[in-house]
Amino acid sequence: MLRFKGDFDTQEIDLVCVEGAYQLLKAEQVEGLVGYYNLPQSSLVLCDEISSSLLEETARIETIAVIGIGGSTLGIKAIDRLLRSKTANAKKIVYFENSDPVSIAQETAQIEYEKTLFIVISKSGGTVETLSIFKHLIATFNISLQDSKKVLVVSDEGSILSQFADHYNIKRFVIPSNVGGRFSVLSAVGVLPLMLAGFDVASILRGAQSFGERFWNRQEDHLLHKAAFYVSNAKNHPINVLFSYSDRFEEFGKWTVQLWGESLGKKNQKEERVGLTPISLIGSVDQHSFLQLIIEGPLNKTVTFMSVEHANESLIIPEMNLPFLEKSDFVNGKSFDTLINAQCHATMQSVAQSGVSVDEIIWESIDETSVGEMILYYELLTSASGALLEVDTYNQPGVELGKQILQSYFQK
Amino acid sequence: MLRFKGDFDTQEIDLVCVEGAYQLLKAEQVEGLVGYYNLPQSSLVLCDEISSSLLEETARIETIAVIGIGGSTLGIKAIDRLLRSKTANAKKIVYFENSDPVSIAQETAQIEYEKTLFIVISKSGGTVETLSIFKHLIATFNISLQDSKKVLVVSDEGSILSQFADHYNIKRFVIPSNVGGRFSVLSAVGVLPLMLAGFDVASILRGAQSFGERFWNRQEDHLLHKAAFYVSNAKNHPINVLFSYSDRFEEFGKWTVQLWGESLGKKNQKEERVGLTPISLIGSVDQHSFLQLIIEGPLNKTVTFMSVEHANESLIIPEMNLPFLEKSDFVNGKSFDTLINAQCHATMQSVAQSGVSVDEIIWESIDETSVGEMILYYELLTSASGALLEVDTYNQPGVELGKQILQSYFQK
Numbered sequence: 001m002l003r004f005k006g007d008f009d010t011q012e013i014d015l016v017c018v019e020g021a022y023q024l025l026k027a028e029q030v031e032g033l034v035g036y037y038n039l040p041q042s043s044l045v046l047c048d049e050i051s052s053s054l055l056e057e058t059a060r061i062e063t064i065a066v067i068g069i070g071g072s073t074l075g076i077k078a079i080d081r082l083l084r085s086k087t088a089n090a091k092k093i094v095y096f097e098n099s100d101p102v103s104i105a106q107e108t109a110q111i112e113y114e115k116t117l118f119i120v121i122s123k124s125g126g127t128v129e130t131l132s133i134f135k136h137l138i139a140t141f142n143i144s145l146q147d148s149k150k151v152l153v154v155s156d157e158g159s160i161l162s163q164f165a166d167h168y169n170i171k172r173f174v175i176p177s178n179v180g181g182r183f184s185v186l187s188a189v190g191v192l193p194l195m196l197a198g199f200d201v202a203s204i205l206r207g208a209q210s211f212g213e214r215f216w217n218r219q220e221d222h223l224l225h226k227a228a229f230y231v232s233n234a235k236n237h238p239i240n241v242l243f244s245y246s247d248r249f250e251e252f253g254k255w256t257v258q259l260w261g262e263s264l265g266k267k268n269q270k271e272e273r274v275g276l277t278p279i280s281l282i283g284s285v286d287q288h289s290f291l292q293l294i295i296e297g298p299l300n301k302t303v304t305f306m307s308v309e310h311a312n313e314s315l316i317i318p319e320m321n322l323p324f325l326e327k328s329d330f331v332n333g334k335s336f337d338t339l340i341n342a343q344c345h346a347t348m349q350s351v352a353q354s355g356v357s358v359d360e361i362i363w364e365s366i367d368e369t370s371v372g373e374m375i376l377y378y379e380l381l382t383s384a385s386g387a388l389l390e391v392d393t394y395n396q397p398g399v400e401l402g403k404q405i406l407q408s409y410f411q412k
Numbered sequence: 413m414l415r416f417k418g419d420f421d422t423q424e425i426d427l428v429c430v431e432g433a434y435q436l437l438k439a440e441q442v443e444g445l446v447g448y449y450n451l452p453q454s455s456l457v458l459c460d461e462i463s464s465s466l467l468e469e470t471a472r473i474e475t476i477a478v479i480g481i482g483g484s485t486l487g488i489k490a491i492d493r494l495l496r497s498k499t500a501n502a503k504k505i506v507y508f509e510n511s512d513p514v515s516i517a518q519e520t521a522q523i524e525y526e527k528t529l530f531i532v533i534s535k536s537g538g539t540v541e542t543l544s545i546f547k548h549l550i551a552t553f554n555i556s557l558q559d560s561k562k563v564l565v566v567s568d569e570g571s572i573l574s575q576f577a578d579h580y581n582i583k584r585f586v587i588p589s590n591v592g593g594r595f596s597v598l599s600a601v602g603v604l605p606l607m608l609a610g611f612d613v614a615s616i617l618r619g620a621q622s623f624g625e626r627f628w629n630r631q632e633d634h635l636l637h638k639a640a641f642y643v644s645n646a647k648n649h650p651i652n653v654l655f656s657y658s659d660r661f662e663e664f665g666k667w668t669v670q671l672w673g674e675s676l677g678k679k680n681q682k683e684e685r686v687g688l689t690p691i692s693l694i695g696s697v698d699q700h701s702f703l704q705l706i707i708e709g710p711l712n713k714t715v716t717f718m719s720v721e722h723a724n725e726s727l728i729i730p731e732m733n734l735p736f737l738e739k740s741d742f743v744n745g746k747s748f749d750t751l752i753n754a755q756c757h758a759t760m761q762s763v764a765q766s767g768v769s770v771d772e773i774i775w776e777s778i779d780e781t782s783v784g785e786m787i788l789y790y791e792l793l794t795s796a797s798g799a800l801l802e803v804d805t806y807n808q809p810g811v812e813l814g815k816q817i818l819q820s821y822f823q824k
Contacts, residue, residue, distance in 0.1 A: 070700025265705025275709030288482025293677025297687030
């Protein structure tokens with residue numbers, strides 16, 4: 001369960017805009033323009049399909065190799081990291097993402113061919129990193145594309161990758177065309193590899209579904225208020241920091257960075273450059289790094305603190321008095337859980353006192369339901385902010401030029 | 413070897429300020445106010461000492477447990493990641509940093525007591541995470557503090573941790589008092605664990621030394637020009653992005669974030685809040701995440717692109733024509749090295765075309781000499797920027813309040 005604390009509704013936000021943003025999102029949902037709103041429901045059907053058709057026949061697989069990048073891996077990695085420590089016997093997932101040859105060699109060395117299932121994920125189907133690495137793996141392991149149990153594909157209906165899959169009779173899963181890559185984690189993109197790895201995906205989906213229902217019933221308006229506050233302060237607070245107090249949020253933070261940065265950073269309807277810059281930090285580590293800049297640097301940031309009430313209460317700081325080190329004895333006998341949560345709250349208090357706008361998201365514990373809730377929360381926050389910024393939240397036209405230039409280099 | 417490309421000197425920078433910054437740094441060095449300038453030389457002596465006194469007796473150790481946080485680990489991790497793939501038989505280093513109980517449990521599970529050497533690192537000696545985790549490890553493994561071969565300490569002379577070490581006759585190493593934590597990687601903080609793990613630290617130091625000599629001889633003035641450009645544009649470009657095209661730069665990026673953020677984000681002599689916000693990205697992965705925001709979002713960023721000319725030229729994209737996937741065949745037969753470097757340059761070109769100021773740092777390869785050069789480059793760039801911002805580059809007063817609040821929670 002998640003709790004949200006913030007006082008955005010008492011700050012200067014325009015309630016007319018808030019209402020407008022809600023109606024815009026509602027229209028996107030009702031008209032089917034944006035598909036991720038309905039994934040929690042529709043993907044439950046997919047779970048059943050995977051359960052009955054694939055779970056048993058892949059039971060002896062030990063490693064899942066995911067070949068993808070960006071929206072095709074960030075969400076999977078986020079959930080994998082958040083839930084692995086509580087998921088007994090989850091299978092190993094090896095991610096082939098970057099075109100970095102040193103990484104590819106290291107990842108390839110982790111693959112035992114006989115025990116591995118390869119899942120190729122690309123929404124467009126044409127991602128150069130993904131296809132190049134796929135070719136490398138085919139060549140290295142002599143992957144038989146005719147073997148229907150070795151490779152799975154997730155892509156848009158009709159994409160070149162889907163056509164390739166059909167040509168070889170490779171089993172494939174579809175990303176709905178109205179679901180953008182960075183909003184696709186609850187589609188087959190995330191559901192397929194995570195279920196096959198042994199994660200309880202249905203519970204994640206039900207968590208997301210319940211949050212969505214509350215949002216549409218106007219019981220989570222705080223996120224609309226937060227979006228309105230962020231957008232109306234975009235000029236003086238162009239940077240939004242997420243300060244998460246658990247290492248397990250590292251990959252989730254990266255997922256939010258893509259979602260926030262790529263969705264909102266673009267030209268609006270008046271061709272003005274708008275957007276908000278996301279930064280993901282981990283506490284307490286980054287108290288010893290980035291915090292000084294937040295506290296005393298320019299007041300150009302907002303900070304969301306995220307903490308976990310119950311992570312592992314059995315790990316206690318021993319009642320040990322070491323000579324000369326008495327200074328740290330004030331936490332003796334407390335759990336590390338208590339320490340890290342106190343660090344979160346002390347830091348939040350000091351940041352707020354320095355004049356920075358803060359809010360807080362509290363996880364009772366990191367479980368499937370909360371993960372689902374959190375994913376939908378961030379996606380809806382992004383959609384609402386995009387509506388208020390008057391941008392197309394779901395495209396990414398700015399990255400096309402680089403791809404064209406890349407191709408031109410090789411045509412010389 | 414590193415090559416630096418940028419045209420900061422032709423942009424509107426104030427050469428009088430550049431000269432002033434150089435003279436300020438020179439005075440800091442000559443008067444001994446700032447100690448890191450001399451570490452490349454002085455730590456070579458430390459290398460000899462470690463070679464003769466510790467290398468042999470720790471030869472059978474298989475794992476080094478580093479207990480520290482912030483400036484006590486970020487630099488070690490950066491070098492570890494950059495050089496591990498080229499360092500044969502480097503010993504495993506396990507980092508105990510965060511007060512996160514789930515991480516501590518996972519890290520503890522990696523320790524085989526008989527084969528492990530523990531190194532406790534804290535400049536002040538009183539870091540609550542470090543001391544609490546150290547107590548946990550003492551209790552878990554029943555570490556004998558009397559055993560002079562099990563624990564080493566790195567701290568300031570006279571700190572409570574140093575006094576503790578002397579009490580138990582634990583071998584300890586000193587961080588010079590004029591070397592700040594985030595500038596300490598080339599002191600015993602980095603030298604001791606990295607040497608014992610088998611890295612060629614002397615070559616790193618010599619790389620740093622040669623870069624320092626060139627800087628003091630005015631052969632690396634480009635970094636002064638860059639600092640002047642960044643500082644004079646701090647209001648309209650408050651965010652500095654480092655976009656590094658190799659996964660091996662992940663931890664190095666985090667090291668630069670601490671160095672840049674914590675050194676420059678503070679109140680200047682007029683009590684004005686100043687500072688520049690660092691962001692570290694990895695290519696090509698973050699082309700699929702953050703790039704859209706750089707290209708089309710607000711023009712409030714500068715971007716430094718970093719690439720490696722020769723990483724692993726033997727990993728070739730196979731000459732394979734897959735039906736329907738011909739779109740990606742334009743890179744067939746090329747190395748992944750060629751692909752990732754082309755991606756870096758294509759992205760840089762597209763970012764520059766969108767009106768963002770870019771510069772470039774090219775590594776011929778990732779080797780010890782270049783790592784040393786790069787460390788000193790970033791430290792000097794930070795010092796020069798701090799001088800131009802008129803801040804005390806070497807303190808971090810903003811984080812004290814949070815520590816006081818933390819203590820007050822436990823005194824209730």
